[in-house]
Amino acid sequence: MNVRLALSLAAWLAMPAAHAAQAADRVVTAAIEGYVRPAYAEFEARSGELAGAVGQLCSAPSPAALDGVRREFGRTVSAWSRIELLHLGPVTEANRLERVLFWPDRKGTGLKQVQAALANEDPTAVDPATLAGKSVAMQGLGALEFVLFGPDAETLAATAGYRCAYAAAIAKNVAGIAEAIEEEWQRPGGYADKWSNPGEANPFFHDETEARNELLGVIVEGLEMVHDQRLGFLGETAGEDKPKQALFWRSGLTVENIAGGLAGLSRLFEASGIPDMLPTGQAWIAESIRFEFANAAHAADRADGPVDEALKDPARRNALSYLRIVTRSLSDLFGTKLAAELGLTAGFSSLDGD
Incomplete structure (x- = not known):
């Protein structure tokens, strides 16, 4: 089912319209220009x-x-x-x-x-x-x-x-x-302009909440792709691993690809200024997200190298398994805790099927 996140407007209705518009424009524009x-x-x-x-x-x-x-x-x-x-x-x-x-x-x-x-x-x-x-x-x-x-x-x-x-x-x-x-x-008037300038005449984003939904949704879906697809070669036990089902296994770039994807999502998060949207009392959410992205980077470093070799090494295989735990934690932080604080509710992922 190709649906990202369903939005709850309650938090936005309590926010002055001018403030909401300014924040949406600032956040989306920063994501585009900064990353x-x-x-x-x-x-x-x-x-x-x-x-x-x-x-x-x-x-x-x-x-x-x-x-x-x-x-x-x-x-x-x-x-x-x-x-x-x-x-x-x-x-x-x-x-x-x-x-x-x-x-x-x-x-x-x-x-x-x-x-x-x-x-x-x-x-x-x-x-x-x-x-x-x-x-x-x-x-x-x-x-x-x-x-x-x-x-x-x-x-x-x-x-x-x-x-x-x-x-x-x-x-x-x-x-x-x-x-x-x-x-x-x-391109002027292209997707970037449409995403950062929502409005009734905009065919993609009718209001600021839809623009923010796109930003949060792409991060959540990216994390799910890493957990469900990029790490899908990992079995429940070492004997069930399927290294030749890993992306870029021939070139030895499997782990680098996973690490790069997570690093990209982390940089998008920071560039967008989303952490600045959180009130002081909820800043722990952003810090937890940063902590987990750092954990993911460290785990990828420990597992680096050809994936078939990594899977034969218990310590490196454990690092790959830990990446699954970290990506699930990040999905929860973004899709539940951060989304709720920003007035969003997590819906279905496009990876869920029909």
């Missing part, structure tokens, strides 16, 4: 560097060039991780979210399509223009990870064949999508 736009600009820059590095690899294959591409892939994934949980605005249009990263691929459909393209040397997959019209599973970071880190990827260091051409097309495609998203966030 969202800079984060998407960073993703655009990193994806452009990645596309350039892949182009150089194809022009002059070598082990050093392949290592350089893999480093740029890691930097691009890191930049994406800090914004990928923000399911709002331009990234949700034109299938951009799925085109950048098709995941989870529960039935392995995407993997089979990428493998088929490599095996058959599909000519439409090496042209960014035609690749953009193909399955979303074939044109994003998940596909590129397989090309760069999957079986036979080491051949990229020796020859500029079909595999490299496909990698170049994917990288250019991702860079183009990143550029389009960043441009949309900057």
Whole structure:
């Protein structure tokens, strides 16, 4: 069910209208200017560097060039991780979210399509223009990870064949999508203006409460995605773990991706100024949120490295399990305690299904 948070207006009705409007504008604008736009600009820059590095690899294959591409892939994934949980605005249009990263691929459909393209040397997959019209599973970071880190990827260091051409097309495609998203966030009259300027004529946000709902809702839903999906490879026992179901397991970036997502939500929280909205007597809520985000960062540090190796180490596996506890605690702090203090009530998540 694609519903974020249902709002209760009781607290807002007790607030002077001018104060409510000023606070809503300040908070949403601060979130956009202080975090969202800079984060998407960073993703655009990193994806452009990645596309350039892949182009150089194809022009002059070598082990050093392949290592350089893999480093740029890691930097691009890191930049994406800090914004990928923000399911709002331009990234949700034109299938951009799925085109950048098709995941989870529960039935392995995407993997089979990428493998088929490599095996058959599909000519439409090496042209960014035609690749953009193909399955979303074939044109994003998940596909590129397989090309760069999957079986036979080491051949990229020796020859500029079909595999490299496909990698170049994917990288250019991702860079183009990143550029389009960043441009949309900057466009006058675009989503950013609509979100920060609610009103009766606004097709997205009719009042300030709906704008705030979007901000709180995206944080809560992001936390739920980490708990339910990103950490979904963890079993009840070590014997039930499924490391190959983890996102970015081939490149060893699983834990970095999780840590980046949580760090992004933390920075969004701080940039928005939400903590300043709380009265002095309720400042403990913001401090508790900061404490739990810090706990999450420490746990991710302890578990860092390839996920299959982390799961074999009891101490590192415990750190991953602790991340589940922390994300559930953060969901409660945001969706229950903070939401209630701001006059919100937690509703259904889009992860709940119908």
